[in-house]
Structures are given as C-alpha cells and as structure tokens.
Amino acid sequence: MKADTLRGHLDALLLAVLDGRKLHGYAIIEALQLRSDGALDLPTGTVYPALRRLERAGWLASEWDVVSGRKRRTYRLTRTGQQALQAERAEWREFTAVIGGVLQA
Amino acid sequence: MKADTLRGHLDALLLAVLDGRKLHGYAIIEALQLRSDGALDLPTGTVYPALRRLERAGWLASEWDVVSGRKRRTYRLTRTGQQALQAERAEWREFTAVIGGVLQA
DNA sequence: CTATATACGTAGTCTGGCTACATGTAGCCA
DNA sequence: TGGCTACATGTAGCCAGACTACGTATATAG
Numbered sequence: 211m212k213a214d215t216l217r218g219h220l221d222a223l224l225l226a227v228l229d230g231r232k233l234h235g236y237a238i239i240e241a242l243q244l245r246s247d248g249a250l251d252l253p254t255g256t257v258y259p260a261l262r263r264l265e266r267a268g269w270l271a272s273e274w275d276v277v278s279g280r281k282r283r284t285y286r287l288t289r290t291g292q293q294a295l296q297a298e299r300a301e302w303r304e305f306t307a308v309i310g311g312v313l314q315a
Numbered sequence: 316m317k318a319d320t321l322r323g324h325l326d327a328l329l330l331a332v333l334d335g336r337k338l339h340g341y342a343i344i345e346a347l348q349l350r351s352d353g354a355l356d357l358p359t360g361t362v363y364p365a366l367r368r369l370e371r372a373g374w375l376a377s378e379w380d381v382v383s384g385r386k387r388r389t390y391r392l393t394r395t396g397q398q399a400l401q402a403e404r405a406e407w408r409e410f411t412a413v414i415g416g417v418l419q420a
Numbered sequence: 421c422t423a424t425a426t427a428c429g430t431a432g433t434c435t436g437g438c439t440a441c442a443t444g445t446a447g448c449c450a
Numbered sequence: 451t452g453g454c455t456a457c458a459t460g461t462a463g464c465c466a467g468a469c470t471a472c473g474t475a476t477a478t479a480g
Contacts (some may be wrong), residue, residue: 319469388428
C-alpha cells in the first residue's frame with residue numbers, strides 16, 4: 211500500500227483495534243497486522259506518539275503493568291474515545307462514499 | 316470531511332475525472348464538486364500544481380486553447396495515464412478493504 | 421465602472437506519519 | 451557465558467504533499 215494514504219485515518223485504526231479490549235502498544239501493532247492480513251505494519255515511531263496524543267485528547271486511558279518482568283503501558287478506550295470511534299467510523303463511510311463515487315463515476 | 320484525509324488520493328481523483336474527456340483546470344474543480352455533491356471543493360493551489368506534476372509524470376497531456384478571450388489549458392489522459400488510473404482504482408479498492416476491514420472487525 | 425465569476429499560477433507553510441536512533445529485559449541456542 | 455532475537459517503549463528530526471495566501475488577467479452582469 212502506497213505511503214501517505216494512511217494520513218488522517220490512523221486515529222480511527224487505533225481506536226477500532228482497542229474497541230472492547232485493552233492492549234499495550236506492541237500488541238496493538240500486532241493486532242493491526244493480524245486484522246489486515248499483514249497489509250498494515252506500522253512502525254513504533256508512528257504508533258507510540260499517536261497513542262500518547264490520543265491519551266492527551268482524552269480518548270484513551272493507560273496504566274502501567276508488569277508482565278514477566280517487562281513493563282507494559284496498557285491502553286483502553288474511554289467513554290469519549292468510544293464516541294470518537296463512532297464518529298470516525300461515520301467519517302470513514304462518508305470519505306469512502308465521496309472518493310469511491312468519483313473514482314467509479 | 317476532515318482535512319488530510321485526501322492525502323495520497325488526489326492523483327486518483329484527477330485521473331478519474333479526466334477519464335474519457337478533456338477538461339481544463341477550473342472545470343476539473345467544478346466537475347469534482349458536482350460528482351461529490353459538493354463534498355470536494357479543492358483549492359486551485361492544490362489542483363493546478365498537481366496537474367502540472369501529473370503532466371511531468373507523463374500521465375496527462377495539455378494544450379492551450381482560447382475560449383471567448385480566455386486562455387485555458389486543457390488536459391487529457393495519456394495512454395500511460397489511463398493505465399495509471401487503473402492502478403489507482405485497484406489501490407483504492409485494496410486501501411478501503413484494509414482500513415474498512417479493521418474498522419468494522 | 422465595479423463587482424463577480426472565470427481562469428491560471430507560485431511561494432511558502434504546516435501537519436502528521438515515518439526514519440533513525442536510544443534504551444532495556446527475557447529467552448533461546450551455541 | 452556470550453550473543454542473538456523477540457519483546458517493549460520512547461523521542462528527535464525529516465519530509466512529502468496538500469493547503470493558505472497571494473498575484474495576475476479577462477468577460478459579463480448590474
């Protein structure tokens with residue numbers, strides 16, 4: 211997949227992958243790989259700053275836990291984040307309708 | 316529609332709107348508005364440089380003509396551009412499948 | 421005669437994902 | 451026991467690409 215196409219859709223992906231479960235950063239990257247059949251392989255330099263940004267925005271909450279000696283920062287959706295996810299899904303539908311409409315017009 | 320979401324899809328839009336017809340820059344902007352029911356209102360500072368870039372890439376060819384005293388640079392798809400459009404359409408389908416898959420997984 | 425729509429174009433900004441780097445632990449294998 | 455790989459988090463700085471803000475010019479309506 212061409213670079214840059216992700217632009218503007220990263221937040222939606224991160225919120226979606228955290229819908230209904232708690233995951234730490236590394237696991238989020240793996241979950242996205244899994245769900246996209248390997249098409250999405252986001253670098254840590256993309257994901258970690260984004261997660262912190264979403265937490266600052268109040269859409270995610272995090273807590274440290276230690277699993278077999280390793281520190282993990284585990285993220286979950288806040289109520290606001292859940293609403294934001296709904297909004298992102300709606301925007302995605304609108305976006306694909308608009309661009310898709312032009313592409314196959 | 317959120318800014319930046321267009322990123323990486325502009326070329327596809329321009330190629331698609333020129334599929335099967337010749338249009339000048341200003342008319343391209345209007346055609347995109349029309350086809351998107353007003354959702355796409357691209358500024359000239361976005362469209363004109365992109366058209367020149369696509370021409371340099373060999374995907375578009377242009378010629379000047381004068382209509383009622385006004386100069387117009389009219390663009391059309393080259394054969395390479397036609398192929399590029401097919402590729403862009405395929406990439407769009409892949410892109411929406413990947414992101415859409417994650418969003419509603 | 422001026423305001424608006426038509427028409428093309430460029431310089432510079434800004435944003436947001438990416439590259440490259442830094443840090444450290446656990447577990448395996450030679 | 452030493453090194454390699456996977457796991458795990460994080461930051462600084464770069465860069466591409468669309469956008470903002472201009473500048474230019476003609477036709478037409480009021």
